[in-house]
Amino acid sequence: MKNIPISALIGLFFTGLYLLMALLAPLIAPYGMAEVVGDVWEPSSSEYLLGTDNIGRDLLSRMIYGGRTTIFIAIVATILSFVTGSVLGFLAAVLGGWADQALSRFVDLVMSIPSLIFALVVLSVMPVTVPVLILVMGLLDATRVFRLARAVAVDITVMDYVEAARLRGEKLIWIIFREILPNALSPLVAEMGLRFIFMVLFVSTLSFLGLGVQPPQADWGGIVKENKEGIVYGIPAALIPAFAIATLAISVNLVADWILNRTTSLKGGRG
Amino acid sequence: MTDPLVKVRGLKIGATVYPPGEKPHPIEIVHGVDFDLAPGQVLGLIGESGAGKSTIGLATMAYGRGGVELTGGEVWVNGRDILQSDIRDVRRLRGGEVTYVSQSAAASFNPAKKIMEQVTEAAIFHNKFTRSEAEARAVELFRKLGLPDPENIGNRYPHQVSGGQLQRCMTALALCPEPDLVVFDEPTTALDVTTQIDVLAAIKEAIRDTGVAALYITHDLAVVAQVSDHIMVLRHGDMVEYGDTDQIINTPQEDYTKALVSVRSIDHKEKQPTDDPVLSVRNITARYKGTKFDVLHDVTVDLYPGQTLAVVGESGSGKSTLARVITGLLPPRDGQIEFAGRILSPDLAGRSRDDLRELQMIYQMADVAMNPRQTVGTIIGRPLEFYFGLRGAEKRKRIAELLEAIEMGDGFIDRYPAELSGGQKQRVCIARSLAAKPKLIICDEVTSALDPLVADGILKLLLDLQKIEDVAYLFITHDLATVRAIADSISVMYQGKVQRYGSKTEVLSPPFDDYTDLLLSSVPEMKLGWLEEVIAHRKMESAGN
Numbered sequence: 001m002k003n004i005p006i007s008a009l010i011g012l013f014f015t016g017l018y019l020l021m022a023l024l025a026p027l028i029a030p031y032g033m034a035e036v037v038g039d040v041w042e043p044s045s046s047e048y049l050l051g052t053d054n055i056g057r058d059l060l061s062r063m064i065y066g067g068r069t070t071i072f073i074a075i076v077a078t079i080l081s082f083v084t085g086s087v088l089g090f091l092a093a094v095l096g097g098w099a100d101q102a103l104s105r106f107v108d109l110v111m112s113i114p115s116l117i118f119a120l121v122v123l124s125v126m127p128v129t130v131p132v133l134i135l136v137m138g139l140l141d142a143t144r145v146f147r148l149a150r151a152v153a154v155d156i157t158v159m160d161y162v163e164a165a166r167l168r169g170e171k172l173i174w175i176i177f178r179e180i181l182p183n184a185l186s187p188l189v190a191e192m193g194l195r196f197i198f199m200v201l202f203v204s205t206l207s208f209l210g211l212g213v214q215p216p217q218a219d220w221g222g223i224v225k226e227n228k229e230g231i232v233y234g235i236p237a238a239l240i241p242a243f244a245i246a247t248l249a250i251s252v253n254l255v256a257d258w259i260l261n262r263t264t265s266l267k268g269g270r271g
Numbered sequence: 272m273t274d275p276l277v278k279v280r281g282l283k284i285g286a287t288v289y290p291p292g293e294k295p296h297p298i299e300i301v302h303g304v305d306f307d308l309a310p311g312q313v314l315g316l317i318g319e320s321g322a323g324k325s326t327i328g329l330a331t332m333a334y335g336r337g338g339v340e341l342t343g344g345e346v347w348v349n350g351r352d353i354l355q356s357d358i359r360d361v362r363r364l365r366g367g368e369v370t371y372v373s374q375s376a377a378a379s380f381n382p383a384k385k386i387m388e389q390v391t392e393a394a395i396f397h398n399k400f401t402r403s404e405a406e407a408r409a410v411e412l413f414r415k416l417g418l419p420d421p422e423n424i425g426n427r428y429p430h431q432v433s434g435g436q437l438q439r440c441m442t443a444l445a446l447c448p449e450p451d452l453v454v455f456d457e458p459t460t461a462l463d464v465t466t467q468i469d470v471l472a473a474i475k476e477a478i479r480d481t482g483v484a485a486l487y488i489t490h491d492l493a494v495v496a497q498v499s500d501h502i503m504v505l506r507h508g509d510m511v512e513y514g515d516t517d518q519i520i521n522t523p524q525e526d527y528t529k530a531l532v533s534v535r536s537i538d539h540k541e542k543q544p545t546d547d548p549v550l551s552v553r554n555i556t557a558r559y560k561g562t563k564f565d566v567l568h569d570v571t572v573d574l575y576p577g578q579t580l581a582v583v584g585e586s587g588s589g590k591s592t593l594a595r596v597i598t599g600l601l602p603p604r605d606g607q608i609e610f611a612g613r614i615l616s617p618d619l620a621g622r623s624r625d626d627l628r629e630l631q632m633i634y635q636m637a638d639v640a641m642n643p644r645q646t647v648g649t650i651i652g653r654p655l656e657f658y659f660g661l662r663g664a665e666k667r668k669r670i671a672e673l674l675e676a677i678e679m680g681d682g683f684i685d686r687y688p689a690e691l692s693g694g695q696k697q698r699v700c701i702a703r704s705l706a707a708k709p710k711l712i713i714c715d716e717v718t719s720a721l722d723p724l725v726a727d728g729i730l731k732l733l734l735d736l737q738k739i740e741d742v743a744y745l746f747i748t749h750d751l752a753t754v755r756a757i758a759d760s761i762s763v764m765y766q767g768k769v770q771r772y773g774s775k776t777e778v779l780s781p782p783f784d785d786y787t788d789l790l791l792s793s794v795p796e797m798k799l800g801w802l803e804e805v806i807a808h809r810k811m812e813s814a815g816n
Contacts, residue, residue, distance in 0.1 A: 160640040166619065167598055168657060168707075169627040182644035 004258070011254025018248050022068040029061040034216040041227075041235045053237055054226050063240060066218035071248075073134055073213070074199035080138030081199075082192055085145025090176045090184070092146070093153035104150070107143045115140045116205065123211040133212060137202055141195060148191055152184040186259070193256025197249045204245055220245055275307035276349065276451055276484050277331055283343035284326050284335065284508075301326055301508040303344065310451065313478060313485045315499030315516070317492055317531070319722035320693075323508040324488045328454040331486060332369045333361045349451060366393040370445035374457040376437040380429035386440050387425025394448035405447060412443040415480060416473040435466035439473050446481055453478075455487045459494060463585040464749060465793045471497060472806050490722060492531050493795035496520050497802040504528050520797055530724060532797060539734060541775045542759045547612070548573040549710050549743050550597070555606035557596050566592045567603070570769055572762045576710065577737060579744040581754040581775075583790070584764035590747045593764070594713045597745070598632055611710055628658045631704035635716035637696035641688040647674075647699055648684040654706040673702040676739075677732060694725035701732065705740065713745045718753060730756055751794045755779070763787050 004012070021028065030049075031037050035057060042052040050059040092100040110118070119136050126132050156162060157180065165179050204221030206212030213219040215226075220241035227237035284301035301323040308314050316324040326339055333353040335341055345352045353364060370393065373379045380389060390412075391405035400408060406425070413421035416439040429437055438458055445453045458474065459467040475498045478485050489495050495502060495516075502519040504511040504527065512525045523529045550573070557567040567589045574580040582590045595601040597608055599619035608615045611629060616622050634640035641650050651670050655661040661669060671681035677698040688696055697717060704712050714733070718726035734757060737744065748754060754761060754775075761778040763771040765786045771778055783791065792805050 160634045160636065161642045163600070164632065164634070164640055164703075167600070167627060167630075167632055168654060169622075169624055170657070178645075179642055183642070 007254045008258035011251040011258070014247055014251035015255055018067060018071065018244075018251075021064055022071045025064045025068040029064045031058040031061040033057075033061060033065040033218055035061070041230055041233070041237065050240055051235075051237060053223070054230065059223075059237055059240065062218045062223055063220075063244065066220045066223050066241065067244065069130075069213055069217060069219040070200055070203055070221070073130060073137070073203045073219075074196055077134045077137040077141065077199045077203070078192060078196045080134060081141035081145050081195065082188065084139065085142035086149035086181075086184075086188060087176070088142070089146040089149025089151075090153045090180050091172075092150050093157050094172060094175055094180070096157075100150075103146070107146050110140070111143050111147075116202075119202075119206060120209065120211055123206065128211055128214055130213070133203065133206070137199060137206075141199065141202075145188075145191070145195065149184065149188065152187050153180050156180050156183050190256050190260035193252050193259065197252050200245060200248060204241075274350070275347075276310045277306075277308040277486075278347035279304060279306050279327075279331070279344070280347075281305060281344035282327065282330055282341070282346060284323065284330060284339060285342040286335075286337075286339045299342070299508065300339070301330075304503075304505070304508075304510050306503060306510075306513065308452070308484050308486070310484050311482045312501065313487055313499040315495035315502040316486060316488045316505060317490065317495050317502060318505035318511075319490060319724065321507065322505040324490075324505050325456050327505070328456055328486050328488045329371070331452060331454060332365050332371065334365070363397065366450075367397040367399065367448055368450055369452045369454065370448065370450040372438075372441050372445045372453060372455045372458045375461055376441040377429070377434060379441065380437065382429050384428075385425065386427055386429060386432070390425065390440060390444040390447050393444070397448055399448045409443055409447055412446055412477070413440075415477055416440075416443055417469070418443075433466075435462055435470050438462060438470050442470075442474055442477060446477060446483065449481075450483060453483055453485045455485055457489050460489065460491070464751070465585060465789055467494075468793045468795075468802070468805060471795075472802055474498065475802065491795065492520070493797045493801075496797055496799060497795065504531065517799060520799065539757055542575075542578050544573070544578075544760070544774070545575045547576075548609075549576045549611055550574040550745065551609045552593070552597065553606050553609065555593070555596055555603045555608070557592060557601055557603040559592075559601070565604070565767060567596065567767045569606070570764075570767075571606075572769065572772060574711070574743050574745055574760070576743055577741040578759040579737070579746055579757050581746045581748060581758035581761045582764060583748060583751065583754055583761060585749060585790075587766075588764040589767040590764050591715060592767075594632070594715050594745070594747055597713060598630065624658065628654075628707045629710040630713070631707050631709040631711070632713045632715065633697075633700050633704055633717050635720055637693065637700050637720070638688065640700050641696065641703075643688055645687075646684065647686050647688070647691075650688075650699060651702045651706050654703060658707055669706070673706055676705065676736065677702045692725075693721055694728060697721065697729055698732065701729075701736070705736065705742075708740075709742055711743045711745060713747070715747045716749070717746075719748065719750060726753075733757065751791060763790065 036055060037058050038048060038052045038056045040052065040054060040056050042048055044051040048058050048060065050063065053059050053062060088103055092103040119140060122136050162175060162179050165175050203212055203219065207219050207221030208225045210225065213222055215222060223241045224238045227235065230237050281303045282301060283299060283303055285297050285299045287295050287297050289295045304327060306314065316327060318324045329336055330341055330346055331348060333341065333346065333356070341354055346354050348364060349368060353361060387406060387409060390409045391402065394400045394405040394408070395402055409425055410421050413424055418424050418436055418439055424432065432440065442458070455474065459470050462470060471494065478498070487495055487499050499516050501514065502516050503513045504519065506527055512519065512523065512528045519528060520532065523532050552570060552572050555567055555570045556565055558565045570593060572580060582593060584590045592601065596603050599615070599617065599622055602617035610626065615626060648670055651673055652666050655666050655669055670684060674681050674683055679695060679698055691699065718729050721729065730753065733744065736742065746757060758775045760774050761772070762769050763778065763786070771784060771787050779791070792808065795801065
């Protein structure tokens, strides 16, 4: 851990900062999340650091609470998509044959429908609550993870040590979690960083379209939606969440790149 | 004596290593090597892996592969020090004055271009010949190297000729621009033994006819003895011994050279078959899924408790397939396998835990036979836990015993496979299979990826363990020297059939069938003039051609 490149350090710093703000939101936010404290679209001042929003709520507080919601949903959905995606992907690779065919073709089918449209359709008939949102996002994204996990695991299952485990009579659980998973972990972890960012973008998009996090609950996509009319009058309120999304995306990517580099260098193989 | 073509003085070569968990640091891999090579002479460079022999060979082209740097000394080729020359001059040298033949022709040819185009490329690039002259010369070389249909073989793509033929095409490629020096880097190592001898004879003849000088790099002393005038023995980047081929083979001075010459001196007394075989393979016929071709036809062999059955054959003879059938990875189409008095289920899923435990396997490539994320303790401990339910201190004690048995000691228990040498990895694999207390271990080419001296140690260990544990080995190999060292009975496989089967003495004594004769006579012997003798007495074309 001694020689972390500067880019990764910057990434770690900002990622850490966002995570801390999300965790400590009630402590650091100057006002309540849905509290109307001033006039509509007040400019930034010592009282309201980022100004106020379309109905006079403090924008900084909304941003902090919104970050909390956005990051929480993205993390849980990413975990869900990784657990489902990689377990099914490993299973397909290990079982092979018709089980692999069935799973892979089903995943192809789901992937052939644009995920945003799929999500909009599902969410328009289901009650839009946070658990439903997470479930829909996580399962849709699991198809991408499935493809990666299967591709990585197919390479590993042909190794002699997996064959040796099979000849020993090991059960599927051992082969997947003890032989394959440790060797597939580094590409998966790196992918996880990227997937997390896609999740942030996904939930923001859904909220912007009105099918994500429901008001008065704040989230970054929702804040853009609420304040988008302000852009016409030169009010920057809608740009601030966009900026937050961009910086979070870049910093998480920097960290993911570093992990990928560190674990898949040519010198040590997958070591 | 005329001026040497190549003069190497104090050649030092370095590289940067990247050990896990440490800072990268430079190391020296060749520590000052000197030699001369006169025009038309052949110098053999011999040593184990890591001896620096390929690196020295490439240094005569002023080239360092994969981050290797030429750090000191002089390399004179045709009267100039190429380490001091500018890049344009070096470019003229590479592929023009000095050419290179690599170990794997299959990986070195561009699969998308025809052979002729690639063989003539260097000669045309260096303006040695026009295209038509180069092609005429290539055809002549093809003929000289004994390739079939020399006029038209150049119009084929690399995948349309056999491995032995491709290696000869590569020799033609190297000789086409009329170089002064050819570097042969293990040109026959990847070939089957019966193919190797043809390629070797072709190379030797081509060297003699064209009067080119050559550096011949190999780890096989018997091979190099056939082609070279002088031999240099290398170890860990230092010269051990340098002399005439005759002197090195017949009167080696250094201990290390003596060990190389006398390798495979294991004395093994053949055991007689007892009453009940531990494994009996009966009339097995098998093919891979989705193919219409039987890889094994009606194979029947027996193996007795505590003995070794060697299954010998070339690549494609079906010997590894036989192992897959016995282990249950490939259910046979016909026939059955009796093991320890019971009929084994044809597929893995139908076998009991005891069936699995008593039948273990050791693989050729120890690196990929062990999970790189598990420690030696986990690798050896898992069968103990899995089959015998050992845990905690009891398990650790047994692991230590096993590590002791493979002559490594319990200091290795927390190491990862990447921290072990090739021979140690293979020993850990042996310990893993022994942990199951098996009745039979299938050894699939277990020594072929190892250096001769290390391989010798592994074979001795296997024989010792056989005495103690009374385990039977089914030993799959293409190396007849190994077979002589350890087998009690032998089964010679050829094109999926058992060609010859019996006790070691029976199989290895005349009268031979044609194939066994070819196979036996193709094993390089460590004596001068062996190659010519064998070629003169052959009855059968080698299978790989």
